[in-house]
Amino acid sequence: MSRIEMVISDFGGVLTTPLDLAFATLNEDVGIEREYFVSAMKAIFEDTGIHPLFELECGRITQKAFEDQLADEVARQTGTRPDVRDFGLGFFNALDPNPGMLDLIREVRRDGYRTALLTNNVKEWEPLWRVHAVHHAPQRLYTLNVGRFHPIDKGLQFVFDALPFLALGVQEDVLSLYFVWYAVNGFFQHSNADVRLGWLNYVVSGPELHRWHHSMQKEESNHNYGNHLIVWDVVFGSRYLPADGSVGALGLVNRQYPRGFLDQMAAPFTPGLDKQTV
Numbered sequence: 001m002s003r004i005e006m007v008i009s010d011f012g013g014v015l016t017t018p019l020d021l022a023f024a025t026l027n028e029d030v031g032i033e034r035e036y037f038v039s040a041m042k043a044i045f046e047d048t049g050i051h052p053l054f055e056l057e058c059g060r061i062t063q064k065a066f067e068d069q070l071a072d073e074v075a076r077q078t079g080t081r082p083d084v085r086d087f088g089l090g091f092f093n094a095l096d097p098n099p100g101m102l103d104l105i106r107e108v109r110r111d112g113y114r115t116a117l118l119t120n121n122v123k124e125w126e127p128l129w130r131v132h133a134v135h136h137a138p139q140r141l142y143t144l145n146v147g148r149f150h151p152i153d154k155g156l157q158f159v160f161d162a163l164p165f166l167a168l169g170v171q172e173d174v175l176s177l178y179f180v181w182y183a184v185n186g187f188f189q190h191s192n193a194d195v196r197l198g199w200l201n202y203v204v205s206g207p208e209l210h211r212w213h214h215s216m217q218k219e220e221s222n223h224n225y226g227n228h229l230i231v232w233d234v235v236f237g238s239r240y241l242p243a244d245g246s247v248g249a250l251g252l253v254n255r256q257y258p259r260g261f262l263d264q265m266a267a268p269f270t271p272g273l274d275k276q277t278v
Contacts, residue, residue, distance in 0.1 A: 006114040015101050022094035029090055032074055032082050040073040063088050130268040139251035141211055146186030150268060185228055201241055205230045212240050216249040253277060
């Protein structure tokens, strides 16, 4: 008989109060009766074959796309378009801890079992993306792209990338070699070269993979995060290299994103600038 070594718990509805209560509270706040919320979800699923709430939870659609789908369908059914902005924030604010389950998890840990949390919920922090968007602004890849970063972006990278090694006393020549490799690999990764790495695309993050990361389409660019290696993307399912496709337009949705140095330094402080279509 197998021995239990770990207890894995879901988050919503297990460590929190039931999700139905959160939806009920949220429906009151945004003015959507429960029956219309349920019927809207059902109608979208029947029309597209995809449940928008599941897609949102797994991070395959944005919160705004979900909100637009929901508001459009409710408007079609009722004649009134509800204001569902900040749906996710309102939903999580409506969840309360489940004391009984939390006490049980604490007891399990005291008994020597390992515990883990399993959830598909992913939250993107928009301010960090706005800072990194400066790097994604060019509409074609070339080697000099590796030097186009906002100072805040590079500063944060240094704090989490190099500073821990300095704190641990790693020698200067080792760090110097790392930064040289970082630059050389960056030039290669962003080069406008038709490189085919074959099976190495499961190991290193070269131009063939990284070009998809710079796609204008978020569904494509939200992949291939690896800076040097692609191994972690393989592990977490974010590696993307379709066999029968090629990358389309690169850059940001806003094709008029600022190009001047000072304008790009100020750009992250304007929310939504990278997504403007006019």
